[in-house]
Amino acid sequence: MSAVPVTLRRVVELEIDGQTVRAMEGQTILQAVRALDVEIPTLCWGETLTPVNACRVCMVEVEGSRVLVPSCARKVEPGMVVRTNGDRVRHSRKMVLEFLASSVDLSTTPNAARWIEEYGAEPDRYGPAAPPAAAGERDRAHAGHHHPGDGQTAATVAQPVKIDNESYVRDYSKCILCYKCVEGCGEDWQNTFAIAVAGRGFDARIATEFDAPLPDSACVYCGNCIAVCPTGALMFKSEYDLRHAGQWDEERQTQTDTICPYCGVGCELTLHVQDNEIVKVTSPLDHSVTHGNLCVKGRFGFQFVQNREKR
Amino acid sequence: MFGAGGGTSSYQEIEETDLIVLWGSNARETHPIFFHHVLKGVHAGARLVVVDPRRTSSAQWADNWLGIDVGTDVGLANTIAREIIHAGLHNREFIDRATTGFEEFAANVEQYTLEEGEKITGIPAEIIRDVAHAYARADRAQICWTLGITEHHNAVDNVLALINLALLCGHVGRWGSGLNPLRGQNNVQGGGDMGAIPNRLPGFQDLEKDHEARTKFERAWGVEIQPRYGWHLTQMFEAMERGDLTALYVIGENPAQSEADTTRAWELLEGLGHLVVQDIFLTATAELAHVVLPASASWCEAEGTVTNSERRVQRVRKALEPPGQAHDDIEIIAELGTRLGYPMGWSTSEDAWTELRSLSPMHAGMTYPRLEELGGIQWPCVDEQDPGSPFLHGRLWADPLEGPPAPFHAVDQAPPVDELTEDSRATATRRRCAGRRRSTSRRRTASASTSSRASGFRSPRAAGP
Numbered sequence A: 001m002s003a004v005p006v007t008l009r010r011v012v013e014l015e016i017d018g019q020t021v022r023a024m025e026g027q028t029i030l031q032a033v034r035a036l037d038v039e040i041p042t043l044c045w046g047e048t049l050t051p052v053n054a055c056r057v058c059m060v061e062v063e064g065s066r067v068l069v070p071s072c073a074r075k076v077e078p079g080m081v082v083r084t085n086g087d088r089v090r091h092s093r094k095m096v097l098e099f100l101a102s103s104v105d106l107s108t109t110p111n112a113a114r115w116i117e118e119y120g121a122e123p124d125r126y127g128p129a130a131p132p133a134a135a136g137e138r139d140r141a142h143a144g145h146h147h148p149g150d151g152q153t154a155a156t157v158a159q160p161v162k163i164d165n166e167s168y169v170r171d172y173s174k175c176i177l178c179y180k181c182v183e184g185c186g187e188d189w190q191n192t193f194a195i196a197v198a199g200r201g202f203d204a205r206i207a208t209e210f211d212a213p214l215p216d217s218a219c220v221y222c223g224n225c226i227a228v229c230p231t232g233a234l235m236f237k238s239e240y241d242l243r244h245a246g247q248w249d250e251e252r253q254t255q256t257d258t259i260c261p262y263c264g265v266g267c268e269l270t271l272h273v274q275d276n277e278i279v280k281v282t283s284p285l286d287h288s289v290t291h292g293n294l295c296v297k298g299r300f301g302f303q304f305v306q307n308r309e310k311r
Numbered sequence B: 001m002f003g004a005g006g007g008t009s010s011y012q013e014i015e016e017t018d019l020i021v022l023w024g025s026n027a028r029e030t031h032p033i034f035f036h037h038v039l040k041g042v043h044a045g046a047r048l049v050v051v052d053p054r055r056t057s058s059a060q061w062a063d064n065w066l067g068i069d070v071g072t073d074v075g076l077a078n079t080i081a082r083e084i085i086h087a088g089l090h091n092r093e094f095i096d097r098a099t100t101g102f103e104e105f106a107a108n109v110e111q112y113t114l115e116e117g118e119k120i121t122g123i124p125a126e127i128i129r130d131v132a133h134a135y136a137r138a139d140r141a142q143i144c145w146t147l148g149i150t151e152h153h154n155a156v157d158n159v160l161a162l163i164n165l166a167l168l169c170g171h172v173g174r175w176g177s178g179l180n181p182l183r184g185q186n187n188v189q190g191g192g193d194m195g196a197i198p199n200r201l202p203g204f205q206d207l208e209k210d211h212e213a214r215t216k217f218e219r220a221w222g223v224e225i226q227p228r229y230g231w232h233l234t235q236m237f238e239a240m241e242r243g244d245l246t247a248l249y250v251i252g253e254n255p256a257q258s259e260a261d262t263t264r265a266w267e268l269l270e271g272l273g274h275l276v277v278q279d280i281f282l283t284a285t286a287e288l289a290h291v292v293l294p295a296s297a298s299w300c301e302a303e304g305t306v307t308n309s310e311r312r313v314q315r316v317r318k319a320l321e322p323p324g325q326a327h328d329d330i331e332i333i334a335e336l337g338t339r340l341g342y343p344m345g346w347s348t349s350e351d352a353w354t355e356l357r358s359l360s361p362m363h364a365g366m367t368y369p370r371l372e373e374l375g376g377i378q379w380p381c382v383d384e385q386d387p388g389s390p391f392l393h394g395r396l397w398a399d400p401l402e403g404p405p406a407p408f409h410a411v412d413q414a415p416p417v418d419e420l421t422e423d424s425r426a427t428a429t430r431r432r433c434a435g436r437r438r439s440t441s442r443r444r445t446a447s448a449s450t451s452s453r454a455s456g457f458r459s460p461r462a463a464g465p
Helices: A029-034 A087-103 A112-118 A180-185 A224-228 A237-244 A296-300 B011-015 B032-043 B073-086 B092-098 B102-109 B114-121 B125-137 B155-169 B188-193 B211-221 B233-242 B262-270 B329-339 B349-359 B368-373 B424-432
Strands: A011-016 A019-024 A059-062 A081-083 A168-170 A195-198 A205-208 A234-236 A253-259 A268-274 A277-282 B019-023 B047-051 B064-066 B141-145 B178-181 B247-251 B274-279 B291-294 B304-307 B312-316
Touching: A011 A029, A019 A029, A029 A059, A029 A081, A059 A087, A087 A112, A168 A237, A180 A195, A180 A224, A224 A234, A234 A237, A234 A277, A237 A277, A253 B312, A277 A296, B011 B032, B011 B141, B019 B032, B019 B125, B032 B047, B047 B125, B064 B125, B073 B102, B073 B114, B073 B125, B073 B155, B092 B155, B114 B125, B125 B155, B141 B155, B155 B178, B188 B304, B211 B349, B233 B262, B304 B349, B312 B368
Parallel strands: A011 A081, B019 B047, B019 B141, B047 B064, B141 B178, B247 B274, B274 B291
Antiparallel strands: A011 A019, A059 A081, A168 A234, A195 A205, A253 A268, A268 A277, B304 B312
C-alpha cells in the first residue's frame, strides 16, 4: 500500500533503416530513432509538449502508409518498417525548409543553416523577399485580405519587432507558427491562455486577445513561451539588446544550475552569465519540479543581484 | 508533522491524486510552478477545492470555492470531521491501528454540526457536507496550505485541525495522499532541517529531550550544548522588551520591516546594545545596525544547498562574483568563529555539509555528487544506497504499525484577536499580514516579502494591488 507506483511497459520490436530496434511501448518513432543516434530535424516538437504536427520537418516513411508520417507523434508499433532518410523523406524536408526559410527569418534558429545545406534546400529560388509588412499590418489581416503575390518576390512574414515591455521581445519575422508558445502558455503547462493563433492561411499569426500589447494582455510574464520557442522569435530583452549591440557571445557565457531564491517550490534555474551579468534564465527540461518551466520571478527576477551598487 | 517538520508528499503525487484541497493558499500566484502540478492533476480529473476568504486566481480553477470567514479554519475543519464521522465515512481500521486520541477528538467535534459550521464559517452547510463526503470518499487526497493557515495567532491549532482530517480518513502515508505546507522562501524548509529553529538540532533532533543526539553533537563539536530550548523570533522581541536580550546577530532577515508591529520592532532594535546585520542589501534593519557584514547572494554567488516544500535537498551554485566586499555567508560565519576562538574546522559548503551528514541521520546518504546526479534528494535519505523518500509516514500503514501511533489533537475554534467587521473578508487578510507588506496569499507574482529583492525588478506587473 505504501509504495511508489511503477508503470510496466512492454518492449516493441520494429525496423528502422534496415536495423532491428527495440523500443518501449508508447514511445514515438522519433524517440526510437534518436536512441540510435540518428538525427531527425525537428522544430515544433518539444520534449515537454504535446506534439502538434505543425512543422512537418520530422516526417518519415512508414511501410504501408500512403503518406509520410510525423515521427514526433506517431507511436512505435510491433513490426513497423521505418525509413528516415529515403528520397521521399529528403524531398519533403527540402520543400519544408525552403518554404520556411523563404518566408521566415531563420537566422537564430539552431541547426537551420546546416539542415538547409544537408537537404539541398534553395530558399532563394522563390525570388527576392517581398517588402516587409508595416507595424501592425499583419495583425489587422482578416480572411480574404491575403492576395497571391506577383510571382516575382517571395511572400514573407517580415514585420517590425514588437518591444512593449522590459522582459521579452517578440520578433514575429522569425515565427514559423509551430504552436509551441501556445502550448506552453496553454494547457500543457501555464494554463494562462494569453496567446493563440489568429487569422488563417498565410495571415495566421500568434496574437494576444484583440492584439493587445503584452502589458494589457493576460500574459503573466512567466516566459515559458520563450523557453520553448525554437527560432528566437521570442527572446529575453537582455539577449535582444546584447545581440542588437553586437555583444551577444555564447562562447563567453557560462551556464550554472542553481535554485530560485523566491518561494519554497525549489525550481532549478540555469543562469546564463556573460561578463558577470545574468543575461538569460532557463530551467532544465528534465527537472522533476519545473519540467523546464518557471514563473516571472524565477525567469526575470534576477536584477536585484546586479544593481546592488546602483541602489 | 508527527515529529518531522516537513510536507509529506511529492509534487508528482499532486498530479496523481483524486482530490486537492488548497487551504489558505493562492498557489496560482504564490507558488506558480507548484500550481502547474495541481493543474496536471485537475486536467487528469482531480477535484480541486479552494478554501480562502477571497475568490483568488487559484479559486477560479476550483470545483468548489469555500469563501470562509477569516480566522474560522478550525471551525470548518471540525465541522468537516464531525460530518465524516456521522456519515460513517472515517477509516476505522486505520484509526484503530495507527492513531491515538480518536475518542476524545470525536467528542470534541460533536458540537460542530453542519448548522453550527455554517454559522461559524459563513460557508453554506450543504457545501461543507459535500466537501466532507468528497474528501472522505476519495481514494487519494491532498491538503496543501500556506500562510492563510499559519499566519494566525492560533496557527498551530489550524495545522493540527488539518492533520486530524487526514488521520480521520487515512489520507497520509500513502502515494497520492498527504499534507503539504508550501514554504514561502526557497530555504524555509532547509532552515528547519539544519536546526535554525530554537528547539531542534540539525535533522529535527530534539535539543532538550534527545540526550543521545545532543551528546553526539557535543562530541563532534567539542563544546557543551545548553540542554534547553532557545527563543523563537516572537520570544526574542519579548526578551528585548524585558531587557534580557541586548545583542542580536541578524542574517538575511529584515525584522524592522517584516514584523507585524514595525514601530515596536524598530524601537526595540534601536535600543539594542549591539546589532549585527549580515545581508545582501543595506536593509532598514541594517541601517539600525552597529556592524553590517555584506554578504553574497546565497543562490547565485555562493555554493550550498536548500530544501524545498517536497523535502528535496538541492544544490545552489555560484554563477557570479559578488560585488565589493561581499562574502559568502559560510566564510563570514567560519571567520567569525575563528575570531571568537572557535575555528570551525571547515571552510567550504561541502565540508560543512559532510559534517552535517555525519550528525543528521536523515541527510546521511546525500553526498554532493549524489545530489548532483539525482537532481536533488528528498529526505530522509539514510545511506548512499537510499534513493530518498518521495512521501513520509508509510510506516503508519505497516502491519503491525512501525513506531509510535499518530495522535489526534482536539482543538477548538478561537476567534481572531482583531474584531471582525462587515468587510472583514476583504480587510482581514490584509491586516493579518500588514507588516509583511504583502501576505503570501495576497502576494502578487512579481513581489515577495519586504520587497528587498523584488523592488529592483523591472516587471511590468510589479505595480502592487
